[in-house]
Every structure is written in structure tokens, then in C-alpha cells.
Amino acid sequence: MASKIQEILGSAAAIAKGMSITFKEMLQPTITEDYPDGPAIFQERFRGAHVLQRDENGLEKCVACFLCAAACPVECIYIEAKENTEQQRISGGERYAEVYNIDYSRCIFCGYCVEACPTDAITHGHGFELASYNTSTLIIRKEQMLAPLEPGKKPSVVLDPAATALAADHH
């Protein structure tokens, strides 16, 4: 008999202990996320979809040195380089990437490209919603990766008025 009473009391104590934790946690802030109903929250160094950065003048930082493509273990980066001209300046260096594609069906987000970049042009953003029903849409072009221009900054193509006039004379 005594053992029965003891068992009931013991169970009640266990429930009380468990519920005390539950009630205590109810008063704490939630740590789970609401994604996709709410925004996803990231660690600062999360390696998401790449962003191609611009310098303080709004010019592209990428000088098409191909080091990211060389560092890439899955060879998902494709670049075509071109020379900046007097009339049209795209990047800060002598040349710029005319084409810069990343194939996200191959990218493993290892971050080697970011480490290799000598101009800090390619960085990992926090974009991660890359799923697609069609692999062809997973090849992302430079225009889709470029950081947006800050309001008030110059456009990426800086036209030198004098040089443009000179070129017009030649034609």
C-alpha cells in the first residue's frame, strides 16, 4: 500500500518538475525560426549565394583575374575578360569581367573563390533560395550577382565626356 502512495507522489513530483521547465521556457524568448513565414536569420559568416562587390566609386571590383575560377574545386565559375577603354570603364583595374557566370548546380559553397579573390570582389552573400525545377536557371550571370549601386553613386559605366566626343569624331 505504502509503495502505491509513494508511486503516485513520485509521479506527481516528476510531472511538476517537467511542467516547471515547460512553464519557465514559455516565459523565455523563442529560438526557433518561422521560415518561410518569417525571415531566415543567418550567422554573419554564412556562405550563401555570391555577391560581386563594387568599390567606393561604384565600379566593379572584379578585374577578371580568373583566380576564383582557378581555385574552384568544381570548376563552376566561367569568366570572359575584356579590357576597359577610355570610353567605357567598368572596373577599377585594366580589365573587367565581361561575362561572369557561376553554375549553382555545381557550386559547393566552399568559399575558396572568396579566399582567392585579390580584390575582394567576390563574396558570399546570405542568399540561399536557389532551388529550381530547371537546372539551366541555376547558371547565374554577373548582372544577377552584382551588388546594387548605392543611391547617389555613379553608374557602373563611367563615361568620360571628352573621350566620348573624341570617339564620335573618329566614326
Next chain:
Amino acid sequence: MADLVTLTINGKTVQAPPGTLVIDAAKRAGIEIPAFCYYEGFSLQAACRMCLVEVEKMPKLQASCTLPVAEGMVVKTESDPVVKARKSTLEFLLTNHPLDCPVCDKGGECELQDMVFRYGAAESRFTEIKHHVDEKQWSPIVFYDAPRCILCYRCIRVCSEGMGVGALGIVNRGVYSEIAPSHGDHLECDECGACIDICPVGALTSGTYRYQTRPWEMKHVGTICTFCSNGCKTTLGVRNEKIVRGNNRDKSGINGEFLCIKGRFAFDFQDHPERLTSPLMRIDGKLQEVSWAKALEAVAKKFAEVKARNGKFGIVGSTKTTNEENFFLQKFARQGLGTNNIDHHRSGDVVTLMDALAGRTNALATVEDCYQMKAALVVGADLAQEHPLLAYQLRANFRHHNARVYTVTRGPVREDQYSVSRVRTEPGKELEGVESLRPMLSQEPELLILFGSSIKGEDVRRLVAFADSLNIPVKYICLVDYSNSRGAVDMGLLPDLGPGYQPVDNPGLTLPEMMAATDLDVLWVVGANPLARYSLAAANAFVVVQEMFLTETAQRADVVLPAASAYEKNGTVTNVTGQCQKLTAAAKTMGTKPDLEIMGLLAKEMKLNLGIWTVQSVFEQIRTQVRGYNIPLPVVATGQAAQTSPLNGRIPVISRPDLIQSASNTLFTSGSLGRYSKKLTSVLEYPGELYRP
């Protein structure tokens, strides 16, 4: 080699002939001594101080690139003082070097980059702002970025010694020193680009390759240059089926590192906007694009119809298509169409030379002989313009072996700079000039004779008789124009000679006779442009042209079949000295087909049995049927040059000297094809003394 000098390098006993430089002796013993300014084959400079080594009993570090070996010498190349000196030298070279490796074209194959990686210090003590000078453009091809330059003088030496041009020099002093063209702000030179390739850093960059790609991003394909007849190997850098650069840094091929403007830069005809990429057919008087099937069907139908009624064919072959294509074309003509009316543009009297030398061995020179033989006689040719590799070899021969060179030309040529005797003659009177050299030539131990197209017919025999009377060993080179001019003759693109100089029973029409025949039914032109020089008399002739561009001949055509260029196909070509080399397809142009495939498909459409028409099987037929071409397959397959020697037997035909005329191309022209290279047409050079306006 009885008295070799014995020395010790890094504790290793090394033997070398007296006079060998320590840097070379070490290299042969497998010990690397880093150096920038030292370059095998050119004069010594001792400018860069990278090759310093420690030699026992010598108080200071010694520059191993100027130090000859001595008996009992003890050299250390990795001792502490040497390592420290190298580090400091590199640090010093980097004082003003901009370190813009990410945008520099040389990045990835830069000698300075490699050296700093291997021997340099990670940090620099220099904190001063680097001296900057803006980049200069010296010509459409050569750009110079002074801050990157390490002043090794390689470009200056390759230009003055290697090319014999001397377009570069050095100006200013100290930190302001820089390389400058001899003509102020621009180059007046061969535009060969040797300075760009030899530059150990990215100071000299090429106008074609600049900022296009990176060395490791390209596919490197070694093939034979398609312009002149010298047969230089050019290693094409290809990215995305586009040729972006040509060079031969790996020293493969008979030309070593040498290339002229054509081999290094003139590949750009390959993606010229006017390149034909679809068959064209004349419909309602206008050339219109049609499918391959339709075009081939129309041609086959016409060929079969004309063949059935015994009509008159005229077939013009090319001096730039491969041996396989030329062989198959003459087979198509002779067996398939039953005609001997086949010819090509003849630019040198190879036939008479082969006949005059019949039965001899060792009478045909190779490119290597131009570098090795003790004396050379150049008759009626501006070698530096028309045959740049042979000229380069002769110059190197003079520099290294003190070769004695004689020239008999109609005007000043570059070989005059170092020739022992130069004779000016009227064209056609060269033999008199040669005769005047008899006393000197008969003193030579051996002689190499190079003769141009002004020596033809009986003159060739007279020249050979003259050389025979000297009683010394003589070798010959009959100069011809284009990459496979020699192969075209060997393969029998002639109305009176079949493959391997076998005479045919009923000689056909020559090229001018075809063009003049008013009753010609079909004119089939494979990779040639005869209408640039002749007019076609037969107004109703059906003209079929296999071409890359809409040339004068193609414009007159009824059917134009777009052909692949030499850089887009496999096969073999034979150079001016009879050396057979392999072409390897580097790129593709959509819509085109190699000429061999076009002819094969035509044969199939006509239901002719001409055998299998793959490159390999046709080459096998050439090896068994063309005399002199029984060359070892491994030599050709591994990309080396195999010497052909078609000298076994007389050639019982009378060559037609009146039909032999060299186009006298300069460094900057190359028949019809040269017009479609933007780089070749963009340089402003005048090509040489003979051509000065």
C-alpha cells in the same frame, strides 16, 4: 672532347667542355641556377644578378652566367650567402614592380612570379611609393608597361641578334631606365612579337592576347603555321573554340622559339566576320545560302553529267591544303572524273631540281642545315621577308658558327648585314652573279644553296652543274611560297605528273590553259584563288569553289562550299625543305567542313569508289604510293618533322618555267589569305629595302 674540365657544383662532380658557363654546366648536371637576363643563344648581359653563386677562393659572389668553368672549381649554388643574395635581388627587382599580377597578362607564366615564389622574401623593406609610368603602345601588336620591366635586355637582344632588326634600345638611367623603340614612340620592325614572348615579366604584352584570358584557361595545340612554306610550329592557345594566341615557347618543332608575325598573330583570319559558314549556291543569279545536302547534290549531279558526256573539267588545287587533301583531290580528278586537267599555283621549280638531283643522297637540305652548314648562297630571294625561319637560321648560324653567307639578289636584303659577299643582278641574270663568286665559293668546305623562283627550268640545271664543278658537298633548297606548296607538287597536283613525280599518260591542261579554254564545262577550285590573276574565258563554266572566304574566285562560283582552315583540321603538310609535319585541329568553325571531308562526301554522292577518306587512311596511301614519303609514322605522329626525299629516279617531263612565278610575299602579306588577317593588315610597316615605296 678529350680535355673536359672537372669542377664541383654543390658537392657533385661535373664535367664540361672548356668555355662552358657555370650556369650551363649546372643546368646539365640537373642543378638550377635562377636567372632572368641569361638566355641561351644570345649574347651575355649579366644584368639581373639573379644567378650569383659562391665560388671557393673567390672573394665575392660570382655571376654564373658569365663565368666559364675552370679546373677544380668548387661552386655552391644554395649556400646561405647565395640564398640571401637572391632574396635581396628579388626584393630590389620588386622595388618598382607594380605587383598587379591579377590583371597582368603574364600572371601564371611569369618568371619573376615563379622566382619570387621559390626564392623571394615575403616582405619588402621598401615603403616608398612606387615609380609609375603610363603604359605605351608601340604598334598594333606591341604594348610596353615600363614599371613591370626588370631591364633584363632580353627583348633588345632577341630583336637585334635574333631578328637582325634592332628596333629596341634602352633610354634614361637608374630607376628611370626603360626600353624604348629606336624610332621614338613607335616600332619599325618585323612585328614578329619575339620580344613579347621572350619577356620574363609582363612588360611587353601582345595586342591580340591582351586581357583576353589566362594561360591556364587555354587549350594549347601545337600545329603548323598555315602561311609561308617554312613550316614553323605554332602552339595555339584556344579558349571556347577561339584562337587567342600563338607562340612556341615549348621550342617544339623545327623553329625552336622562332615565329614571325604570321605564325604568332595572323591566326585571326580564323574568326574573321567574313568567314563563310554555310554553302552558297547561285539561285536566280545570286549566291544564296543552302544546306550542305543540297549543295553537294547539285555539285555531284553536275560532275556526273559532265563526266557522262565527256565534258571538260578544270581542277585547281591549293598550296595550303594538306597532303591528304591534295592526294585525294588528284585521285578524285584522275580516277573519279577521268581527267588530268589539274594544276596549282607553282611558285618554285621543284620538279627540275628533283630531276637534276635524281639519284643523289644527302642533296636536299633541312631547316637544321641552314643553322649547321658552313657556307650558304642565297640566289634571287629576299630571305628575311619571304622565308623568315630560314633567314633566322642563317643569322643564328652566322652568330654562333661564323657561317659564310653569299647573296645574289636584285636589291639590298637583310642578309647583306653579315654576308661575306653580295652581288646585285638584274632579275634573270642571277647565274652570272653566282659565277662571279666561283673563286670564293670553291674555297668553302661545303655549301647550302637557296634559290628563288627566278631560277627555273634550265637555269636550275645550270646552277646544279655550277655547284657540281665546285667539287664540294652541296645541299639545295628550292624556295616555294606557301605552307604546302611543296606538298602540292609531291602529291601530283600537276597536269603531267601524278603523286611522287610519276609521269601520266595524257598530260592535261595547265592552269592558264584551263582559264583560257572557252569550252571548259566545270572549274573546281579547292582552296585557291586563280581569278585574282586570271580571267575565266569559259562564260558558261560551272564553277565550284571550296573556300574560307568569298574571294574573287568564290564570287564567280555557282556553288561555294565553306572549308575549314588549316587550324581546324588534321593532316600533314610538307615545308619548303621537304619536311613533313602534322597539323592538329585547334578550333572549330560551325558550318565548315575540312576539304577532305567535302571531297569524300562528293565522292559518296557521286557513288565513286575512291577508298576510305579518313586522314589516316589517305596518309597511309601517301606513304605507300608517293615516292620519298615512306617516312616513319612515329616521327610524324609525335609532331616532329620527317624528311621526305623524292630523289630516286629521273622525272621525264619538261617543267614549264613560264608557269612558275613566286607571289613574292613579304612578312606582311600572304596571298589571298593574308588579306583576312586584321593583324597582318593593321601593321604600318614597310616590309624591307626592296619594297620601299
